[in-house]
Amino acid sequence: MNAIFTVIFLVSAAALAITAPQNFLPSLLKGGEKALTMAVTLFCIYAVWMGLARLAEKSGLSKAAAKALKPACGKIFKTHNESALESIAMNLSCNLLGIGGAATPYAVKAIGELEKDENTFAQKLLFIINATSVQVVPTTVIALRTGAGSANAADIFLPSLLATAFSTLFAAAIYMAGYKKWRF
Amino acid sequence: MALLIPVLFIAVFGFALFKKVKIYDEFSAGASDALKFVVKLIPCLAAVFMMCELFEVSALSDKLTELLSPVFSFFGIPPELTKLVLIKPFSGSGSLAYLNGIIEKYGADSYIARCASVCFGSSETVFYISAVYFAGLKPKKLAAPIIIVMISAFLTTVLSCFLCRFM
Known part of the structure; x- marks a missing residue:
């Protein structure tokens, strides 16, 4: 995953630097924002199922x-x-x-x-x-x-x-x- | 089918009650584990989502999709799934990001989104699993198992797209 992340990140950054450098920072920030929204969704899912799993385990x-x-x-x-x-x-x-x-x-x-x-x-x-x-x-x-x-x-x-x-x-x-x- | 999930919950709650488990305490304890898990996941999600965003905005992802689409179409895999299929073996959070994007873009009940859902659910992050499972043990020859899993994952993707056409 390290190699993939580095390659995709660098190549995309280089491509953006040539075509539209003003979009670089905004897209990184948008990525962070999306990650947080996703984390909230995931917490809701896991809270339900891990709560249930815990009951199954304890009983x-x-x-x-x-x-x-x-x-x-x-x-x-x-x-x-x-x-x-x-x-x-x-x-x-x-x-x-x-x-x-x-x-x-x-x-x-x-x-x-x-x-x-x-x-x-x-x-x-x-x-x-x-x-x-x-x-x-x-x-x-x-x-x-x-x-x-x-x-x-x-x-x-x-x-x-x-x-x-x-x-x-x-x-x-x-x-x-x-x-x-x-x-x- | 919708009935299955409430019935499962009622059965487990009922059994826990019968076994005198403190249901509220334990359920919250489970949810607290979920929180710890998600908090640990956030940094990885952030990094991967930033990468995905750059990849999309720089139009490189469109180029890659264009390049590979003919191959995927030949096997009956919609080109919209190309990126999901490629990233899945490497990263759970990355593929989750793409799955979520597909569901939002095409609508949860579209053929594309249903295909993506089935593909996502029927494969795993092979490289991550192989790293975690065999960490700290004597080196093993894992090439054959990994290749078998990758071939099976590709065939399953083809099968998923086929099944979603009429199921």
Whole structure:
């Protein structure tokens, strides 16, 4: 991201310096203003979902969900490491609910646990599952569309579900097949 | 479909009540975590939005879109999504900025905005995730997983645009 930011910033600045230097500072300030508006919108979204997630966590609902996912996870990730499995299950549950922010710490914990067993297969598989996104409820997108006055903000639910299921299954299947053949 | 979200909330609140959780305290504690998270995000958002703004105003973004549009159109991806698709693997806040821009510009219920929403929701910031997940561990060969994820993300974008045509 550092390289991209620097390149795009410098090239755009140079182009503006030639064509319309008086627009340079105003557009930077406008960017800052937009960032703040966006932050307010995001806070509203996360306040709702992280509040709910906290209730689910405190009432033991998240743990129960994690427990239900554990046996299946053990088979898929080829591991018997209990604490790694619990973190994996929590990571997947958070992802499914569309709270990616809450999912990341669990993934990092699981990967650290798997490092002890030198189970790179499970580490990379977890990375692939997270990097292809596995949301059932695209909370951020729905909230943004509601804010912009959509008539039915949740109508992207079905195409989103199909697309996200495809991306994860496709990538995981290719990786598993590749792992069997070439051990990457 | 609209029913799902209130039902989810009622179920979780009901269960928490049953488990004697202090609902107001815990819900606010969750919201407070949200505030901390967003406050941490603001500087990145500011930097990225400034970059996006410069990129737009300098007309470079139009040039890039023009250049890549034929390729994207060939796969059925509307050219308006070019920038979103390109920035998504690198930056969550950057792609969020573009998604928000698309929704505002074309209207939340337009085909373009719906496509953008589905694309945004079905992929992740690959490079950011790979950096965070494997930070501080023994170096791993991540090239193959990253390439697999990128290919899958591109195919998913094509699929999303196709699905949004009739869903």
